[in-house]
Every structure is written in structure tokens, then in C-alpha cells.
Amino acid sequence: MxxxxxxxxxxxxxxxxxxxxxxxxxxxxxxxxxxxxxxxxxxxxxxxxxxxxxxxxxxxxxxxxxxxxxxxxxxxxxxxxxxxxxxxxxxxxxxxxxxxxxxxxxxxxxxxxxxxxxxxTAKADLPGSLKLHGAPSEALPPVESRAALIDERLDNRLLDGRVVATAAIFKIFSGVHELAVEYLAARGFSYIPTPAFIGYRFPEEDDDYFSLSYFDRTARLAPTGEIYLGMALSADLERVYDIHTVFRREPASDGRHLTEFTMLELVFNLQNDWTEILELADSLLVSLIRSLQEREKYNALTQFAKRLYPSAGTFKLGLNENGKLIRVKFSEAKAILRESLGCQSNDQDDLTSEEEAALGRFLSNNKSHLGPPTDVFIITHFPRHLRPCNVYPSDEGGNTTQSFDIILRGQEVVTGCRLLHSHEELRSAFAARAHPIDPDSPEWRPYMAAHEIGMPPWGGFGLGINRLVQGFLGLTDIRETVLFPRDAARLTP
Structure with missing residues (x-):
């Protein structure tokens, strides 16, 4: 005893x-x-x-x-x-x-x-309308009506967090963090925290930032850590990552966007060419998904999540004959949209969320000619006018770039690219931008100086952990991936 x-x-x-x-x-x-x-x-x-x-x-x-x-x-x-x-x-x-x-x-x-x-002892008369535990004699709401409960659940988030299916989401989210750190540590990456307060901005993009008074000047909340991770490479750290909160001024409250979410971002020195970035992103995604599917503790959590989310446990990881994610060039993706899916889609326009979803449905069923059914695939070689000015142009010509997106259950979950490392080329790219950046302005001098003292060939990618968890479990609303979500409509609890 x-x-x-x-x-x-x-x-x-x-x-x-x-x-x-x-x-x-x-x-x-x-x-x-x-x-x-x-x-x-x-x-x-x-x-x-x-x-x-x-x-x-x-x-x-x-x-x-x-x-x-x-x-x-x-x-x-x-x-x-x-x-x-x-x-x-x-x-x-x-x-x-x-x-x-x-x-x-x-x-x-x-x-x-x-x-x-x-x-x-809990007080009497707590909110009792959220019967989501699946207890004996308590029927769960029909699947089609559960999404309508999300705001009521968020209003009573701590009680909702006691539902085992809800808690399983947060634990799988934590598992992605654990697995990613395990993967990167085994490959020589160092964790480098990046600032949440930033002093730089991209001209004519002020609507994308949250600005705030920072003592005697204006600061912004960081929408990415890429700038500072890149500067770390100039300090000869070679392979670095951060898993951190980022902030985007997303005006929509649509179940797809958050104003505060979690990103895994990494950059590293290139030894040969940009395909090293593509291969690392491919390998990381496959490793994460396989671990979630095959390791006992994550599989058990997925089964708990399935009580409320029937799509949990149905994720299809279809790989090509080389054991890699299926890859499609941007121009090929546009052709599929037009020729196989009957969409009117222009090669000069970026992929819309509806087009990403349509491609996701196409590749996930047996009608796809690209390989086995899969819920995750890669689109490469985006046009230069659709990528930031400092993304490296493609060796293949055709005004394309050394860049890619990974689409997971119809949503972009990873964006990656090789970036310019020559300070002369960076200066020229800043000047040629539709809204030019002054590389000698105080806000941009640190980044420019990192290139002027000798930046290695580099690149990397960012992975949205919230969207990864949302897609893996088949959640309809990205707010379900966060215990205390923030979007354009919600500042509580």
C-alpha cells in the first residue's frame, strides 16, 4: 500500500x-x-x-x-x-x-x-449541451452537424479540452513537435530562436503585419523567422531551425487561417543545388506522417480522435517508385486543372485555395495518372512573378524558380525555395521589386550586411504545424488544432 x-x-x-x-x-x-x-x-x-x-x-x-x-x-x-x-x-x-x-x-x-x-468540486449547472464524450447512452451529434458546434466549444474550451478526442488533437500536435526535433537533431540542425518583435517591413505590405508601439518606435510581430535564420547561416551555423509562433494579419475567419500559429522553419547551407531542400522537405514530411501512423502512442491518439473525426486514421501516404512524394511542376498542375478537372485556370495566376483542394481530391483517388492515391504531394517550379524577389531563378529557364509547395489534403502546408546569396544579386532584386526595398535603410542593413560579409549558398522551407495536424486528422476547422486559437473573430478565451 x-x-x-x-x-x-x-x-x-x-x-x-x-x-x-x-x-x-x-x-x-x-x-x-x-x-x-x-x-x-x-x-x-x-x-x-x-x-x-x-x-x-x-x-x-x-x-x-x-x-x-x-x-x-x-x-x-x-x-x-x-x-x-x-x-x-x-x-x-x-x-x-x-x-x-x-x-x-x-x-x-x-x-x-x-x-x-x-x-x-465543480459548481452545478455547467454548460451541458456539448455531449461529445461518447459516454454510454449519450448519442454523439451527427457528423455533419459537429462543425456547427465549434464556436460553442471554443467558448467553453476547457470543458471541451476534457473530451478525449479534443485532447488527442493537442497531443498529436505536441507529437509533431517532438518528432520534428528528433528528426532535425539527428541531421545536425541547431535550434535558434528568432525574434517575435521585428523592425523591418516589406513596402506596400503593411496590411499583413500586426504593428505595435515599441518604446519610442514602431515594431511588428514576426510573420516568419526566415530573415533571422538566414542571418544565422552567415554566422557559420550552417544548419538551423526554429519552431515558433508567427503572426499574420489574416482578415478571414474561415476555418483555414489563424492570426497566430506555429511554424517549423529551417535553413541550411547547400552543398550542391536546390534539390537538397526539396529532398529534405520530402523526407521530413514522410517521416512525420509515418511516425504518426505507425508509432503506437500516436496511433492510439488517432483512434481517440476518430470518435469525433471519422477521417482520422484514413490519411493516404502514396509514394512514387523511389519512395518519394509525388511531384508535379506548376505548369503541369495547371494543365491537370484545365484538361482533367475542367477548370479555367491561367498559368500566370497563382493557385487558388479551390484549385489546391481540387488537385488534392484528384491525386487522392484512383483516377490520378501520377501514382498511387495520396493525400500529400509537391508542386515545384513556381513562376518568378509569384514568388518573393530573392528566390533563386530556375536553371531550367522559362521564368520559373527553384521553389516548391507541399499540398496536404488540399491545402498548402510547406513552402520552400533556394534564396539569393550574392549581395550584388540581392541588391538588384530589391531594386527591381514592384515596390522597391532600400537595402541601405536602417531596417534592412542587418540582412544586407549578412550577405555582404559572405553568405553561403542557402535555402530552406517553412512547415505550418497547425495545417499538418488539421490535414492529417481531416479536421474541418484549423482552430481545432489549438487549445486557445486566435483568428480575426476571436480573442478569447
Missing amino acids: ASEDLGPNGHNVPSPPGDDLFVHGCAQRDHELFDARVHSSPATESDATVTILLRRSGRFLKALFEPGSADVVSLDTARRLNPESLVRVLGSFVTGDKCDKGDIASEVATFRVANMVALS
């Missing part, structure tokens, strides 16, 4: 042992000790037994408080508990009912309570 502490109401409560006793589903001793949430109001049977449905880690158990088995104080406390109260219970599983197997919410174990303490 674990050591004992004096609990509330003056009676002894064993201090909690390791978390392994209940998380794995089976009793490992005659008595189990764990914390759980009260899911529904107590019920008193004719023989004075009190029954409460408890919830822990997405599984349910029927707790029995029987006169003669449960102590008097615990029995009295049980009768007065409100749903969502947090309790610590000690007792034993009924013989033959010790394990709840797999992720089947309807399999309810029966637990005979010997002792219970209310760790935290």
Missing part, C-alpha cells in the same frame, strides 16, 4: 502511485488508486448504494459506493457530487470486469469504491 496522507475531512487517503496503475486499463493490485472526473450526477439505488459514472482518459467506469464497503464519509460525499468534479478513488474492479479493452467507450468497467476524496 502507498504511504498515506491526511486528506480532506480528516481521513487518510493513500498518496497516488505512478500513473501506470489505471492508464493501461487493467488492475495490477487488489486495490487501485486514481483520479477521475465525475461524468454524470450520482444515483441512489434501493439498497442505498450510490452509483456514479466516472471518466478517465476517455474511458468510463461505473463506480459503486456500497454501504459496508465504502466508508461513511465517502458515501456521503458521493451523494453530493456535481458532474465534472475531480475525485480520487481507492477500490477494486469487480471480478471479470477489470479491463476496458481498446478504444470502445461503451465498455464500462465496474469499480467498487472503498474510499473517495473530492479533490475539486
Whole structure:
């Protein structure tokens, strides 16, 4: 028996042992000790037994408080508990009912309570309309109507976070972070934090920034860390990355855009050519998706998410004969839109969100002639007028660039490119810009100086972690990937 502490109401409560006793589903001793949430109001049977449905880690158990088995104080406390109260219970599983197997919410174990303490009592009449736990006798809302609940869920985000399917999203998000760091560390990348406050701006793009008063001058919230990561290469750090919050002044509240989101950005010295960037992005995405699909802990989380999101666990990772993501040039993608999908799409125009989604649907089914069905693919060689002025031109000519996007479930999730490293070429590119940048202005001198002291050939890419998680799980709204989301319409909770 674990050591004992004096609990509330003056009676002894064993201090909690390791978390392994209940998380794995089976009793490992005659008595189990764990914390759980009260899911529904107590019920008193004719023989004075009190029954409460408890919830822990997405599984349910029927707790029995029987006169003669449960102590008097615990029995009295049980009768007065409100749903969502947090309790610590000690007792034993009924013989033959010790394990709840797999992720089947309807399999309810029966637990005979010997002792219970209310760790935290919830107030009565909490919002009760979000019946999303999948408890026995509680029907989940139809799939088509769940998206309509998102704002109500966000208004009650902490209660919503207790839903195991919701919590699984946040843990998968954390898993992407863990897996990316593991991958990059094994390849010699160093973590370099980049500033959230920046002093530079791109002319005529002020509407893209959040500006704020910074002592005696104006600062902006960083929409990318690329500028500073590039400068780090000039300090001979060679391979660097940052996983950080970035800010975009996105006016739409449409389920696709956030004003505050998380990016993985990396840059590195090139040894040969820009395809090193393409290969690294390809390898990283394949590694992340495979790990999410194949590692036991992430697969279990995906199964929990599937309670609310039927698309979870259906992601198709179709690779070509070389084990790589399918690649399509920008001009080829435009031809597919016109010739195979009947869209009117001009080669001079960037891909719209609708066109990205159409290409995503095309490549995900068996009608695609490009390879096996896949929910993720690469578009390369974007035209120069559709990329920033300092992106390296393609060796293939045709006014294209050494750049690419990765489309995941119909949304751009990665943008990458090789960037100019010659200070003369950078100066010329700044001058030729539609709205020129003065490379000698105080705000741009640090970046320009990094090139003037000898910048190596370089490039990199940015990965939107929110969109990766959204696409992998098939979520309809990107706000579901964040515990406290921020978009144009929301500043709370």
C-alpha cells in the first residue's frame, strides 16, 4: 500500500502511485488508486448504494459506493457530487470486469469504491449541451452537424479540452513537435530562436503585419523567422531551425487561417543545388506522417480522435517508385486543372485555395495518372512573378524558380525555395521589386550586411504545424488544432 496522507475531512487517503496503475486499463493490485472526473450526477439505488459514472482518459467506469464497503464519509460525499468534479478513488474492479479493452467507450468497467476524496468540486449547472464524450447512452451529434458546434466549444474550451478526442488533437500536435526535433537533431540542425518583435517591413505590405508601439518606435510581430535564420547561416551555423509562433494579419475567419500559429522553419547551407531542400522537405514530411501512423502512442491518439473525426486514421501516404512524394511542376498542375478537372485556370495566376483542394481530391483517388492515391504531394517550379524577389531563378529557364509547395489534403502546408546569396544579386532584386526595398535603410542593413560579409549558398522551407495536424486528422476547422486559437473573430478565451 502507498504511504498515506491526511486528506480532506480528516481521513487518510493513500498518496497516488505512478500513473501506470489505471492508464493501461487493467488492475495490477487488489486495490487501485486514481483520479477521475465525475461524468454524470450520482444515483441512489434501493439498497442505498450510490452509483456514479466516472471518466478517465476517455474511458468510463461505473463506480459503486456500497454501504459496508465504502466508508461513511465517502458515501456521503458521493451523494453530493456535481458532474465534472475531480475525485480520487481507492477500490477494486469487480471480478471479470477489470479491463476496458481498446478504444470502445461503451465498455464500462465496474469499480467498487472503498474510499473517495473530492479533490475539486465543480459548481452545478455547467454548460451541458456539448455531449461529445461518447459516454454510454449519450448519442454523439451527427457528423455533419459537429462543425456547427465549434464556436460553442471554443467558448467553453476547457470543458471541451476534457473530451478525449479534443485532447488527442493537442497531443498529436505536441507529437509533431517532438518528432520534428528528433528528426532535425539527428541531421545536425541547431535550434535558434528568432525574434517575435521585428523592425523591418516589406513596402506596400503593411496590411499583413500586426504593428505595435515599441518604446519610442514602431515594431511588428514576426510573420516568419526566415530573415533571422538566414542571418544565422552567415554566422557559420550552417544548419538551423526554429519552431515558433508567427503572426499574420489574416482578415478571414474561415476555418483555414489563424492570426497566430506555429511554424517549423529551417535553413541550411547547400552543398550542391536546390534539390537538397526539396529532398529534405520530402523526407521530413514522410517521416512525420509515418511516425504518426505507425508509432503506437500516436496511433492510439488517432483512434481517440476518430470518435469525433471519422477521417482520422484514413490519411493516404502514396509514394512514387523511389519512395518519394509525388511531384508535379506548376505548369503541369495547371494543365491537370484545365484538361482533367475542367477548370479555367491561367498559368500566370497563382493557385487558388479551390484549385489546391481540387488537385488534392484528384491525386487522392484512383483516377490520378501520377501514382498511387495520396493525400500529400509537391508542386515545384513556381513562376518568378509569384514568388518573393530573392528566390533563386530556375536553371531550367522559362521564368520559373527553384521553389516548391507541399499540398496536404488540399491545402498548402510547406513552402520552400533556394534564396539569393550574392549581395550584388540581392541588391538588384530589391531594386527591381514592384515596390522597391532600400537595402541601405536602417531596417534592412542587418540582412544586407549578412550577405555582404559572405553568405553561403542557402535555402530552406517553412512547415505550418497547425495545417499538418488539421490535414492529417481531416479536421474541418484549423482552430481545432489549438487549445486557445486566435483568428480575426476571436480573442478569447
